[in-house]
Amino acid sequence: MSFPAVSKGRPGYPPLLAELHDPPARLYLRGGRPEILARTSVAIVGARSCSSYGAHVARGLARDLAEAGVVVVSGLARGVDGEAHRGALAGGGLTIGVLGCGIDRDYPKAHADLARRVCESGLVLSEYPPGVEPSPWRFPARNRIVAGLAAATVVVEARRRSGALITADFALELGRDVFAVPGEITSGLSEGTNDLIRQGATPLLAAADVLEALGIEPEPPATPPTSLAPEVESVWNALRAGAMTLDEIARTTGVGAAEVAVALTELELAGLVAGTDGVYRARNLPTGRGPPE
Amino acid sequence: MEVEAHLQRGVPAFAIVGLPDKACQEAKERVRSGITSAELEWPLRRITVNLAPAGLRKEGSGYDLPIALAVLAASRQIPPESLQGHAAVGELALDGRLRPVPGAIVAAEAARRAGLPRLLCPLESAPEAALAGIEAVPLRHLAEAGAFLRGRFRPEAVEPATARRNGGALDLADVRGQERGRRALEIVAAGHHNLLLAGPPGTGKTMLARRLPALLPALSLDQALEVTRIHSVAGVLSAAHPLVDRPPFRAPHHTASAAAVVGGGPGPRPGEVSLAHHGVLLLDELPEFHRPVLEALRQPLEDGVVAVVRVGGQAVFPARFVLVGTMNLCPCGARGDPAVECTCSPQRLAAYGRKLSRALLDRFDLVVHMPRPRGRDLDSTPGEGSEAVRSRVEPAAERLSERRPRLGKEARELLVRAVDTLPLSGRGRARVARVAATVAALAGAETIDGQHVAEALSYRAPPELTT
Numbered sequence: 001m002s003f004p005a006v007s008k009g010r011p012g013y014p015p016l017l018a019e020l021h022d023p024p025a026r027l028y029l030r031g032g033r034p035e036i037l038a039r040t041s042v043a044i045v046g047a048r049s050c051s052s053y054g055a056h057v058a059r060g061l062a063r064d065l066a067e068a069g070v071v072v073v074s075g076l077a078r079g080v081d082g083e084a085h086r087g088a089l090a091g092g093g094l095t096i097g098v099l100g101c102g103i104d105r106d107y108p109k110a111h112a113d114l115a116r117r118v119c120e121s122g123l124v125l126s127e128y129p130p131g132v133e134p135s136p137w138r139f140p141a142r143n144r145i146v147a148g149l150a151a152a153t154v155v156v157e158a159r160r161r162s163g164a165l166i167t168a169d170f171a172l173e174l175g176r177d178v179f180a181v182p183g184e185i186t187s188g189l190s191e192g193t194n195d196l197i198r199q200g201a202t203p204l205l206a207a208a209d210v211l212e213a214l215g216i217e218p219e220p221p222a223t224p225p226t227s228l229a230p231e232v233e234s235v236w237n238a239l240r241a242g243a244m245t246l247d248e249i250a251r252t253t254g255v256g257a258a259e260v261a262v263a264l265t266e267l268e269l270a271g272l273v274a275g276t277d278g279v280y281r282a283r284n285l286p287t288g289r290g291p292p293e
Numbered sequence: 294m295e296v297e298a299h300l301q302r303g304v305p306a307f308a309i310v311g312l313p314d315k316a317c318q319e320a321k322e323r324v325r326s327g328i329t330s331a332e333l334e335w336p337l338r339r340i341t342v343n344l345a346p347a348g349l350r351k352e353g354s355g356y357d358l359p360i361a362l363a364v365l366a367a368s369r370q371i372p373p374e375s376l377q378g379h380a381a382v383g384e385l386a387l388d389g390r391l392r393p394v395p396g397a398i399v400a401a402e403a404a405r406r407a408g409l410p411r412l413l414c415p416l417e418s419a420p421e422a423a424l425a426g427i428e429a430v431p432l433r434h435l436a437e438a439g440a441f442l443r444g445r446f447r448p449e450a451v452e453p454a455t456a457r458r459n460g461g462a463l464d465l466a467d468v469r470g471q472e473r474g475r476r477a478l479e480i481v482a483a484g485h486h487n488l489l490l491a492g493p494p495g496t497g498k499t500m501l502a503r504r505l506p507a508l509l510p511a512l513s514l515d516q517a518l519e520v521t522r523i524h525s526v527a528g529v530l531s532a533a534h535p536l537v538d539r540p541p542f543r544a545p546h547h548t549a550s551a552a553a554v555v556g557g558g559p560g561p562r563p564g565e566v567s568l569a570h571h572g573v574l575l576l577d578e579l580p581e582f583h584r585p586v587l588e589a590l591r592q593p594l595e596d597g598v599v600a601v602v603r604v605g606g607q608a609v610f611p612a613r614f615v616l617v618g619t620m621n622l623c624p625c626g627a628r629g630d631p632a633v634e635c636t637c638s639p640q641r642l643a644a645y646g647r648k649l650s651r652a653l654l655d656r657f658d659l660v661v662h663m664p665r666p667r668g669r670d671l672d673s674t675p676g677e678g679s680e681a682v683r684s685r686v687e688p689a690a691e692r693l694s695e696r697r698p699r700l701g702k703e704a705r706e707l708l709v710r711a712v713d714t715l716p717l718s719g720r721g722r723a724r725v726a727r728v729a730a731t732v733a734a735l736a737g738a739e740t741i742d743g744q745h746v747a748e749a750l751s752y753r754a755p756p757e758l759t760t
Contacts, residue, residue, distance in 0.1 A: 049639045052628070078639040110643055245664035246473045246751075257472035258732075261751035262744050269707075269714050275755065277622055278492065278662025 003028045003103045003130065012037065017148040019174055024127035024145060028103035031119035036094060041071035042210055043146045043171070045164040046080025046156035046181075051189055052276040053243075054157035055083045057181050060274060060283050061154065062087030064207035066094045068216060073098065073150045075142055076111055076124070080156045080164070085118055093121025096149065100142035101134035102126065143167040151214055152177035154204055158192030165192050168201070177213050179204040228266075231255050235263040236282070239273060243281040294403075295345040296356065298363035303339035309360070311344030314352045320385075323354070324361045327385035331436040336368040350606065355394040358383035358413065361435055362442075375442040379430075380404035381413040382422075389435040391415035395528030398521055398535075401425035413438055420454035421525060421535035424518060454536040462507035462539065466678040467500070474501045477661045477752065479682050482508035483689040484731030487594070487616040487656055489579070489754075492663030494626045498619040501663070502575045505617060507679040509540040509572070510687045516571045519611065523563050523570055541572035543614075547581040555589045556610050561601040566593045567610035579618035580648040587653055590616070594656045618657065620649075658724050659752040689734040698733040700726060703743040711750055725749045 005026045006012040014037045017023055044062055046054055062072045062084040072088035074081040076097035088095035097118045099107065103126040106112035118124055127145065128138070143163060147153055147170035155178070158164040168178050180201040183190025197203050204210065211217070228236060234253045238244065244252070250260045264280060267273035273280055307321050328335050342360050344351045359381045366373040382400040384392040397418035402425040404412050411428045419431035429451045432438050440446035468475060474490070478501060481488045488505075490498040512520060517538040524530045524537055545554055545565045556564035566574060576582060593599040597613035622628035624645050627635040637645075692698075700708075708726065711717050717725070726741075729749035733741040 049635075049637070049642070051635070078643070245662070247470060247664065250472050257476045258748055261473070261476075262747040265711075265747040265750045269710055271714075277628060277755075278664045 001104065001130075003030055004034070005029065006034075006037075014038070014149055016151065017145065020144060020148040020170075021173075022144075023148065027125050027127060027145075028129060029123060029125050030103055031123040033121070033123055036071050036096065036123055037149075039069075039071045039094070040214060040216065041073045041096065041150045042214070043073045043150035043153040043167065044080065044084035044156060045074055045143075045146060045153065045158075045167045046193075047158055047162055047164065047189055048077050048079035048081075049189075050079040050083070050157045051187070052279065053183070054080055054181075054189065056274060056276050056281055058083035058156045059087035059090070061156070061181075061204075061207050061210075062095070063091035064283075065210065066091030068207065068211055070094065070211070070214070070216065071096055071122070073146055075100070075139075075146055076107075076115055076118070078108055078111070082111060082114060084156075085114055089117055089121065095122040097122070097124040098142055098146050098149070099124060099126035099128070100138040102128045102130045102132035104130035105132070105134060107134040139163055140166050144170045147171040147174065147176070150176065152179065152210055154179040154181065154210065155193050155196060155201075156181045157183060157189045158196075159188055160191045160195070162192045165196070168196060177202065177210075179210060179213075229263075231259050232263040232266055235260055236267055236272065239267075239280060239282040243279050245278055246280065249280065294349075294351070294356075294359075296359040296363045297343045297345060298360070298367040299341045299343075300336055300338040300364075300367050301341070305337045305339065307340045307342075309342045309344065311342075311347040312350045313344060313356070314350060316354050317344075317351050317356055320354065320357045320360050323357050323385045323387060324364065326387040327357070327361055327389040327435050328364065330387065330389035331434065331439065333365060333370050333436070333439060334368070336364065338368075340364060340367075353394060353396075354384035354392075355382045355396065355400065357385040358391060358415075358435070358438065361385060362413075362438065365439060371439050371442045375444070378409055379411045379413055379442075380407070380409045381438075383413070383415040383418070383432070385435060391432050391434060391438075393417040393532070395530075396526045397422045398425050398518075398525045401427045401429065402522070413441070417532055419451040421521070421530065423451045423453040424521060424536060454534065462679065463504050464507065464679050465504045465682055466675045468497060468504065468676055470676075471497055471501060471663065472676075474498075474661055474663055475676060475682075477659050478505055478508060479686060480728065480731050480735065480752075481505065481615060481617075481659060482510075482682070482686045483735055484658075484693060484728065485615050485690075486658035486728060486731065488618070489654075489657040489660045490617070490619045490663050491622055491660065493628070493665055494621060496663045496665050498663050499575070499577050502573075502577075502617045502619060503542070503544075504679065505573050505615065506540045506542040508682050508686055509615075510683070510690050512538050512540060512571055520571050523567050523610065527563050527568060529568065539572075541569055542575065543569040543572070544575040544577060547576070547578050549582070549586065551583070551586045551589045554586050555593065555599050555612075556601040556608070557603065559603055561603050561606065561608040561610075563608075563610045564599070564601075566590065566599055566612040566614060569614035570611045572614055573617060574614045575617045575619075577619050579620045580645055584648065587648075588650065591652060591656070616656070654754055655720055655724075657754065658728050660754045661752060662755075685735060688737075689731070692734040692737075693731060696739075698730050698738055698741045698745075700729075700746075701740040701742045704729065704741045704746045707743045707746045707750075711746075715750075715753075717753065721753055725753060728752055 005028045058080045066088040071094045073096045074084040143166045147167045153171040178201045180193040180196040238252045365371045393415045401422035405427045413430045416431040419429040422429040520537045543565045554565045593612035599612045600609045623637045729741045729745040732745040
């Protein structure tokens with residue numbers, strides 16, 4: 001199986017990547033849409049063992065960005081990376097996966113199917129020719145490509161000395177915007193991101209923050225939410241106050257468990273709410289996407 | 294099964310032929326002592342006992358009584374013609390007393406099918422045997438059997454076994470909070486759906502699951518007899534109340550072998566899936582079960598029966614049960630619990646997820662997260678009791694069996710939207726429609742509308758379990 005490649009200085013080589021002080025000489029490509037290399041992209045990176053909060057934020061953010069026409073770049077690793085790709089796929093499929101091994105390899109193995117889906121609607125690329133084994137020392141080099149491709153980098157969750165912070169460092173060196181998602185100060189998984197904020201990274205509160213910094217108008221939502229039934233409305237209002245389990249929603253709103261389940265499904269289908277591990281959250285909406293008051 | 298005895302002149306000896314197993318072979322010693330203790334005479338002849346048909350393996354100690362009677366009849370200590378129309382089952386003690394054996398109801402049914410109106414059996418087994426619609430003759434001692442056959446003893450009549458009233462079922466009122474879980478349990482009880490409860494340890498997953506049998510409708514007489522028969526063969530019937538008329542509840546430990554769960558042994562015996570027939574099988578800590586055990590569950594879940602083939606023969610046991618599984622969200626158990634941080638490595642987490650194959654997860658119609666209840670939940674007043682919930686479940690179950698609610702227009706549209714928007718497979722869609730039918734039946738509706746589908750959708754397997 002052969003893979004197309006673009007060399008530095010030739011047409012098709014992403015100009016932003018050339019700004020690195022040691023840009024890769026060649027990029028091997030896998031997937032049907034190499035033209036998306038020319039589009040504005042944002043990197044979403046973070047911890048491999050992320051919390052359900054991190055997974056939720058990464059997925060929702062990537063989906064919103066992809067829906068707004070921005071390409072989501074990440075490293076196809078477990079955790080935040082994988083969630084970012086999945087979110088982008090759900091939001092239309094604009095996503096690029098950067099490998100730290102040969103272009104023909106799938107690493108981690110568990111993400112082989114994810115990589116295939118990324119290939120179908122986006123692109124997988126690597127600076128390594130087929131046959132190169134994955135090894136830990138190649139991952140920082142991979143991170144420099146992730147940062148180099150993207151106009152801005154978002155770190156979702158990172159422990160101190162996480163690989164995601166290396167990506168952020170590359171982005172800072174290039175003078176690109178770095179966003180960090182604020183986390184709980186008591187959680188080890190937020191130490192790295194909260195530290196970034198202290199050092200001057202922009203705290204990210206919604207996908208709109210990134211879009212605004214890049215000068216992109218958020219596209220209007222495809223189906224603007226219409227008026228909600230009273231029960232759905234009260235469930236929605238309760239969730240905007242914070243993440244809750246179904247039982248907690250039922251108790252706060254006084255709506256029965258069965259009716260809350262109905263309301264949550266409607267909100268989920270409308271893209272307003274997402275649940276992980278039994279905890280439901282209002283999706284972090286870019287401005288102008290909330291239901292009417 | 295027919296037992297024949299033949300006495301010949303020659304060196305005194307005693308042989309049992311016809312593929313007896315060890316327990317059956319040892320009947321020799323028990324029968325000899327039993328006959329002597331009953332103040333009858335052990336014939337000093339060459340005795341051959343044949344268990345027919347000779348090609349079939351015979352198991353267990355239930356043949357003691359028929360062998361003893363055959364020997365007594367052959368030596369004319371009881372009139373051979375008095376055995377006409379009688380079947381017998383029971384184990385002999387060395388002093389001639391009769392001991393109960395498992396499977397008395399099965400023996401009784403076989404006797405009835407063979408056209409024998411009476412079964413001689415140990416006193417303790419008589420109520421169970423009487424369930425088969427046969428006259429059970431309760432006997433305490435081999436001497437009583439002899440006296441009865443000679444027409445000198447009239448045992449009291451036996452009433453067929455009754456079931457235990459409210460057999461210690463656990464009440465749903467004990468569960469505080471967990472409105473979501475209670476609702477799911479009600480749907481499961483009405484529609485006989487399989488349920489997976491996921492959540493951190495100590496959130497009441499097992500407690501909830503154990504309260505499911507009390508919500509299920511009572512068994513019909515045919516079902517009760519079927520369950521009783523299986524439990525009798527496995528030797529797990531309660532002596533005091535041998536009729537199982539409430540849905541059984543089985544919860545094998547996660548170290549159980551595949552043979553213990555689906556059935557097995559040299560001559561196949563029913564396993565836990567069959568003991569849970571018409572009831573509930575709880576697999577607590579589902580991912581901790583051995584992989585072959587979980588995979589072996591797929592046939593019974595699909596077909597409602599399990600076929601076990603062994604050297605000693607093959608058997609098909611009924612196994613139609615409601616499967617309830619519980620699991621943590623990760624190996625360390627902290628995931629999904631806001632109070633603790635999960636320490637599992639991504640590799641361990643992935644390995645944990647792989648334990649449950651897609652094919653098995655697909656068998657769960659409802660997946661419910663059980664979050665850790667907050668203090669206020671535990672403080673709340675007791676919830677509804679099992680009795681009240683069952684009064685809604687029974688009419689709904691009836692409605693489902695008579696005329697299943699059909700998908701309405703709104704419901705159809707919502708399903709299409711769900712398939713487009715959510716990660717929902719074709720099989721997942723069918724599952725949602727099935728659960729929606731139960732939700733509609735509980736609401737007393739003729740057609741399934743959007744609301745019912747919306748609620749059913751909330752029980753679909755979440756992506757974190759399926760990716």
